[in-house]
Amino acid sequence: MTMSRASAMAALILSVALAGAGCTSSGGGTSPGTAEPKPTPSASPSESSVPADWKVAAIEEAQVQIPPDWTTEQAGKWTVSLVAPKDDLGSSAGFGTFLSGALGPGDLEKAAGYEKDILVEDGAENLKRLPDVTVDGSVFYHFQYETGRTWNDSYGTKDGEKLIEINWDLSKTSLDRNEADALIAKVLPTFKLL
Structure with missing residues (x-):
């Protein structure tokens, strides 16, 4: 049985909030044998480099x-x-x-771990965690995977006790993997916290 993306997000938020509620300040760091991905630098476009006709x-x-x-x-x-725009057909x-939702206490790595568990449960194929991406000072985890019909990328970052995600579902019929990456690369660098 697979769960909807909204149900999965709610489960992720609840799980991280409950896990964070049981944390104490005496521990910290990562588990032995667990390498924490290092953020990769990424330039954010300046306000003037985003074309004037783009929409917020x-x-x-x-x-x-x-x-x-x-x-x-x-949706709220x-x-x-x-x-993305429609083709001739x-x-x-x-x-x-x-999207965003309440995350509660916890770090980005815990959120990434829960996201990975959800993706595995939902049957994500060729799932891999790519290096973290930094956009406008916000560090995002990045998972890439696919289904029979789509290329998928899941990016998530924290803002206080909120989890902010951008999840991409792009058609294999319309785009190859490189074109899907190029489409995401047009929009992701425009991310900005309010």
């Missing part, structure tokens, strides 16, 4: 900017879908889901 897509805590031919579908103040190459 925002949730309560953060925003990204998208090209003018993209659309958004807002904590979730917005970033929909009326099909979109895919979408990103930009």
Whole structure:
């Protein structure tokens, strides 16, 4: 049985909050044998390098900017879908889901661990954790995987006790892996906390 992305996010947030509630200040660090990924530097575009006609897509805590031919579908103040343009046949190459939720105490590594567990349970194929990415001072974990029909990337960062994610589902029919990466690379660097 697989769980929906919203249910998975709720389970992740609840799990991390409960785990954080049981933590004490006497411990710390990573488990033996667990290498903590090091953030990779990533340049953020300056306000002037984002084209003037790009649109802002925002949730309560953060925003990204998208090209003018993209659309958004807002689902409250904590979730917005970033929909790539449609082709001549009326099909979109895919979408990103930009969302946030209460995380509670805990670090980004715990959140990444819970995200990995959810992805494994949901049957993610060829799942791999890539180096962390830093955008506008925010460190994101990064998982890359696929399903039979989609290329997928999951990015997550913390802002206080909030987890902010951008999860990409991009069509294998419309894009190869390099094109999917290029599409994400257009939007991700525009991320900014509010």
